[in-house]
Amino acid sequence: MYDILVNTINFENWPRAARYGTQLASLLQASVTGAYVYPSPLYATPSFSSPELIEAVLETCRTLEAGALAAERPFVSWASGMGIEHAAWVVGQGNLAAALVQIACWHDLLVLERNPEHAWASPSDLAELILAVGLPCIVVPPQPVQAVSLSHVAVAWNGSSEAIRAVHAALPVLQRAHEVLLLRGAPKETFQEVTWKPPFDIDAYLKRHGIRARSQDLLTNEHGVGEALLEQADRFHADLLVMGAYGRSRFSEWALGGATRHVLWNARLPVLFRH
Structure with a gap:
């Protein structure tokens, strides 16, 4: 396991999957990539929407994208502080499973989290990801993992x-x-x-x-x-x-x-x- 991929469900603070995956990478002396994927505005816009609503949705996506891209330096710096020599941050727009299937091609392990506060992170959605990505997947529970250990x-x-x-x-x-x-x-x-x-x-x-x-x-x-x-x-x-x-x-x-x-x-x- 030389390259660990972590799916982050937000970028304003690092969620459980990011914390676990980065600490695991430190233990295994592996690299870590944080991946944030947000849906295309095409799927967030209701049918027969007004021009004003469409523009509001597009502006929200532009703001989200800008914030996600700006999170690269904080993520790399945070991972480096945990002893990770090689850290990267990627942002994708589109279907989460499709995005992770693509980026999984150059990683050895995917870290996900089960989060009841996010509908797409439900067990059924996680199951679809596990089946789709073709990688070993570690699923982190909703309960906090106090210290990452492999004892x-x-x-x-x-x-x-x-x-x-x-x-x-x-x-x-x-x-x-x-x-x-x-x-x-x-x-x-x-x-x-x-x-x-x-x-x-x-x-x-x-x-x-x-x-x-x-x-x-x-x-x-x-x-x-x-x-x-x-x-x-x-x-x-x-x-x-x-x-x-x-x-x-x-x-x-x-x-x-x-x-x-x-x-x-x-x-x-x-x-x-x-x-």
Whole structure:
């Protein structure tokens, strides 16, 4: 993780995602980019608007743009004060997901926040972003994270491709952790044409990368996995939970619930999701 992208929902003060992502970049000796995206005035203007209303909307967008662009120096200076050698600030106009998909191409990790005060930062919108950007995403909870630490990291493990990708994406974090806990759920049922014999050995993989993890079984049924993950992560005093996202189809995940949805809606700690 050399380049961390942080989505900021405002630029007048640095929100939780910006603070967490910048502190994480400092811990990992990574670069950080703050990204502020605001909607196009075309979407903010009602149909059949008067010329006066259209001009008022355009002026509001011009003011917003000017303020966002002026935030570059304060952001870079603030990040530099936290030990970040390379910090950048970008401003985009348009659809948030489309903008982040583009800028994600030259980053390794995206930091978002779940914020009930902003409609577009709801869990459903965050889920769409996680699916769209193609990057590992850390979602910061509404509760303040007092100090960013990677001392205790919990990993949700069920042997799925999503879980494997999540562990691979989180390797730099896991290698810095003092303790890693594998929370083992029931192995995922596979319907693929290829069956590996023996199956993927997560313990051997982690040891090969210098990580020694202890394991704990999740004794729960499928519908209680999300709740059990958060409960055990809390008991472990985890600083971060790592998990694969959307192991089933999108339709069944949202129609039936699922561990991903429960954790995304209810987590009180930062969670690294990888689809």
